[in-house]
Amino acid sequence: MAGPKFSILSQISIAHLVSHIHMMALPALMPFMVVQTELSFIQIGLAISVFNIVSALIQAPMGFFVDHIGAKRVLIGALIFGGCSFISIGLIDHYYWLIIAMGLAGVANSVYHPADYAILSQNIVENRMGRAFSIHTFCGFLGTAITPVLLLAIAAFSGIASAFIVTGLIGIVSALVLIPPAKEQAVARQVEAKPVAKKLNVRKRDLLTPSILLMLMLFLLTSLSGGAIQNFSVSAFITGYGLPLTEANIALTTFLFANAAGVLIGGQLADYTQRHGMIAAMALIFTAILAMFIVYYDFSSMTLLIIMGLMGCGSGIIAPSRDMLVRAAAPVGAEGRVFGIVSTGFNIGGTIGPLLFAWILDQGHPRGIFLCAALFMVMTSAIAIYQELYGTKRAPVAAVSS
Numbered sequence: 001m002a003g004p005k006f007s008i009l010s011q012i013s014i015a016h017l018v019s020h021i022h023m024m025a026l027p028a029l030m031p032f033m034v035v036q037t038e039l040s041f042i043q044i045g046l047a048i049s050v051f052n053i054v055s056a057l058i059q060a061p062m063g064f065f066v067d068h069i070g071a072k073r074v075l076i077g078a079l080i081f082g083g084c085s086f087i088s089i090g091l092i093d094h095y096y097w098l099i100i101a102m103g104l105a106g107v108a109n110s111v112y113h114p115a116d117y118a119i120l121s122q123n124i125v126e127n128r129m130g131r132a133f134s135i136h137t138f139c140g141f142l143g144t145a146i147t148p149v150l151l152l153a154i155a156a157f158s159g160i161a162s163a164f165i166v167t168g169l170i171g172i173v174s175a176l177v178l179i180p181p182a183k184e185q186a187v188a189r190q191v192e193a194k195p196v197a198k199k200l201n202v203r204k205r206d207l208l209t210p211s212i213l214l215m216l217m218l219f220l221l222t223s224l225s226g227g228a229i230q231n232f233s234v235s236a237f238i239t240g241y242g243l244p245l246t247e248a249n250i251a252l253t254t255f256l257f258a259n260a261a262g263v264l265i266g267g268q269l270a271d272y273t274q275r276h277g278m279i280a281a282m283a284l285i286f287t288a289i290l291a292m293f294i295v296y297y298d299f300s301s302m303t304l305l306i307i308m309g310l311m312g313c314g315s316g317i318i319a320p321s322r323d324m325l326v327r328a329a330a331p332v333g334a335e336g337r338v339f340g341i342v343s344t345g346f347n348i349g350g351t352i353g354p355l356l357f358a359w360i361l362d363q364g365h366p367r368g369i370f371l372c373a374a375l376f377m378v379m380t381s382a383i384a385i386y387q388e389l390y391g392t393k394r395a396p397v398a399a400v401s402s
Contacts, residue, residue, distance in 0.1 A: 020143030054106030056347030063114035063340020082108030083171025090164035113343035118336035134267020223349025225376035240366025255312035262316020276321035277388020287314035288377035
């Protein structure tokens with residue numbers, strides 16, 4: 001009896017959700033690990049940095065493999081490989097293996113953005129592309145939001161090792177969901193057939209245009225502003241605003257879930273207009289203004305929750321328009337490589353951001369976390385507006401004569 005079939009969008013969104021669970025697993029379990037093991041925050045932070053550095057180094061080359069080998073099969077392999085990496089952390093209780101396994105997980109992580117966006121760009125109709133990107137991104141943000149609750153509950157009930165093993169098993173099970181052909185048989189055949197890039201001559205200069213390099217910088221700045229709030233707002237609220245841990249965590253959770261909801265709103269907006277740069281810029285400026293309110297004013301707990309929710313929603317609205325800007329700059333058939341290049345910005349930001357924000361906290365300036373987030377948002381909005389007005393638009397690459 002045949003198992004259930006999922007649509008292309010459902011398959012890719014599931015993979016994206018799992019990728020964010022894998023990305024958040026070690027940060028989410030950090031409090032338990034520091035208390036129950038002999039590891040320090042610095043040692044665990046080094047393992048997280050290794051994950052991001054490996055992803056940053058090989059994400060662009062991985063985009064090449066995605067376009068030439070086939071996005072779906074590479075994505076399935078990444079889910080299995082990443083899953084096995086996390087299972088091994090649960091089975092091998094040694095710090096050096098934690099470093100190695102997080103590096104291997106970084107290899108798997110480098111696949112997700114190039115593969116996901118290549119499949120979506122080549123298989124979703126144009127007038128639904130924004131909504132497709134938003135659903136895909138929503139699932140990723142949802143994975144980020146549920147990971148701390150899920151893994152901390154498992155760790156409290158049956159131990160840290162079990163939490164890592166479950167994290168890995170989630171990846172392997174999700175890979176099984178991607179193996180069957182999707183509901184859209186014609187689309188599935190297109191994805192699994194020879195990739196279009198094999199029939200196209202993509203020159204290096206087509207992949208390193210000023211527009212694409214600007215989008216890499218936009219992704220880097222987005223990673224810095226988002227990372228400031230996602231990873232350091234709780235510490236900032238506790239040390240700079242006198243909030244108890246519970247209220248600080250509720251504020252962050254509100255931001256994360258509103259962020260996911262904002263992505264769905266952003267997807268609708270992205271499909272109803274071609275002014276994607278302007279949408280992203282307005283949402284960024286709106287969110288930056290709210291962040292500056294937190295810098296300069298002390299609010300009641302309820303007001304702070306409202307502001308954090310609005311900030312999360314604004315941050316989410318940005319994502320689909322950002323992805324549409326990247327797609328507009330990518331040559332047809334080279335989406336995997338282009339998204340691989342620009343997504344490297346996420347990993348660069350994920351590597352340098354923690355060092356910057358930890359230094360700010362160590363200097364006794366917790367409000368500086370929100371100030372930095374606002375400044376990075378303003379810089380990102382300038383790039384979005386420039387890309388809207390002067391950026392290279394989507395054009396096909398030259399065909400190879402047979």
